[in-house]
Amino acid sequence: MDLLDTPGLRPIVNGVGPATRLGGLPLADEVWDAMRAAFRHPVRLDELQAAAGARLSALLEIPACYVTSGAAAALHLATTIALTQGDEAAIDRLPVVVGARSTVVIQKAHRDPYDRAVEQAGARLLEIGYPASSHPGELERVLDESVAAVLFRPGRSGDLLSLAETAAIAHAHGIPVIVDGALHVPPVDRLRRFLADGADLIAVSGGKGFRGPQASGLLCGTADWVSLAGVHQQDMDERPTTWSPAVPRTSPTPPRHGPSRPMKVGREQLVGLVAAVERYLRDPGADELPGIAELDRAEETLGAAGLAVERLRDDALDVPMLRIRVEGAATAPTPSHARWRHVPSRSCSVSPRHGMAS
Numbered sequence: 001m002d003l004l005d006t007p008g009l010r011p012i013v014n015g016v017g018p019a020t021r022l023g024g025l026p027l028a029d030e031v032w033d034a035m036r037a038a039f040r041h042p043v044r045l046d047e048l049q050a051a052a053g054a055r056l057s058a059l060l061e062i063p064a065c066y067v068t069s070g071a072a073a074a075l076h077l078a079t080t081i082a083l084t085q086g087d088e089a090a091i092d093r094l095p096v097v098v099g100a101r102s103t104v105v106i107q108k109a110h111r112d113p114y115d116r117a118v119e120q121a122g123a124r125l126l127e128i129g130y131p132a133s134s135h136p137g138e139l140e141r142v143l144d145e146s147v148a149a150v151l152f153r154p155g156r157s158g159d160l161l162s163l164a165e166t167a168a169i170a171h172a173h174g175i176p177v178i179v180d181g182a183l184h185v186p187p188v189d190r191l192r193r194f195l196a197d198g199a200d201l202i203a204v205s206g207g208k209g210f211r212g213p214q215a216s217g218l219l220c221g222t223a224d225w226v227s228l229a230g231v232h233q234q235d236m237d238e239r240p241t242t243w244s245p246a247v248p249r250t251s252p253t254p255p256r257h258g259p260s261r262p263m264k265v266g267r268e269q270l271v272g273l274v275a276a277v278e279r280y281l282r283d284p285g286a287d288e289l290p291g292i293a294e295l296d297r298a299e300e301t302l303g304a305a306g307l308a309v310e311r312l313r314d315d316a317l318d319v320p321m322l323r324i325r326v327e328g329a330a331t332a333p334t335p336s337h338a339r340w341r342h343v344p345s346r347s348c349s350v351s352p353r354h355g356m357a358s
């Protein structure tokens with residue numbers, strides 16, 4: 001029996017988009033074909049990682065890439081890299097932080113449930129600023145030798161420090177900047193803009209806009225920082241002699257797994273993500289077209305029914321939106337959510353990629 005036919009397992013209509021809890025989005029046939037072809041013969045995973053990283057950085061026109069099991073895993077990996085900066089003894093002790101660098105600074109307005117990935121790596125988060133504002137002086141004041149990195153989340157509203165301002169201040173103290181680009185890449189030019197603005201390491205989701213395997217992602221960034229990634233995810237089950245020179249030879253304990261090893265990727269993620277990015281780049285807007293056609297139909301139908309509808313664009317997410325204003329709960333269609341029942345006037349926004357946004 002097909003597992004999806006298990007009694008009690010309910011089919012759903014995904015009106016949200018690439019949400020992990022709803023199983024993500026379907027993969028294109030060419031991505032499946034590539035994943036199947038990845039099992040033609042065994043390969044060393046470190047060599048396949050290197051090949052995937054080289055191919056992806058050429059495709060995306062950025063200095064370096066490392067495939068992870070998601071943007072959250074990339075945040076974890078970026079944090080372990082920033083905490084240890086290649087110090088083998090320190091890597092070996094994670095998530096117990098033994099070096100001086102132990103905190104990751106973040107603007108309060110940038111906090112997010114995915115901060116968990118940073119804390120899990122062993123770092124302590126240090127907030128600066130207020131829910132809708134932060135000041136350069138607030139960042140300056142906390143940057144000392146205890147700070148491993150500054151974490152930046154784009155697309156938040158308020159009087160906040162920009163990425164360029166954040167990076168200029170952090171770099172003046174020799175501190176790298178990690179960008180959580182999970183929701184904001186693609187478009188790919190954003191990725192290059194993050195780098196131009198001073199990002200050192202950028203976490204990108206493979207299962208969102210790129211439509212790669214749900215458990216795939218990318219750690220992108222400058223070659224110096226990304227080159228430290230491999231050893232953090234090293235799987236040391238086999239004898240050291242079977243490992244590449246990337247493995248620390250002076251490791252203080254017998255060879256063992258890297259701290260990000262629980263977030264491993266397999267051939268299917270590596271090859272699948274490369275195929276998905278290649279497919280995406282051939283026609284970057286194509287996946288949005290069915291959703292945009294649905295928005296057009298909704299705009300027409302709801303407008304004809306006398307509702308005030310307005311076309312907007314969410315610049316942060318780079319998606320078109322439809323705002324629907326429902327006047328007077330007694331006469332107009334009412335959202336079924338009980339909380340909304342007695343609200344006389346209410347607007348909600350719909351976008352093709354993210355469904356009901358607010």
Ligand SMILES: *Cc1c(COP(=O)(O)O)cnc(C)c1O
Pocket residue numbers: 020069070071072073112114180182183204205206207216217
């Ligand atoms: C989705 C998301 C992540 C995690 O991405 P995965 O690829 O699912 O691990 C991280 N940060 C933000 C802001 C996200 O929206």
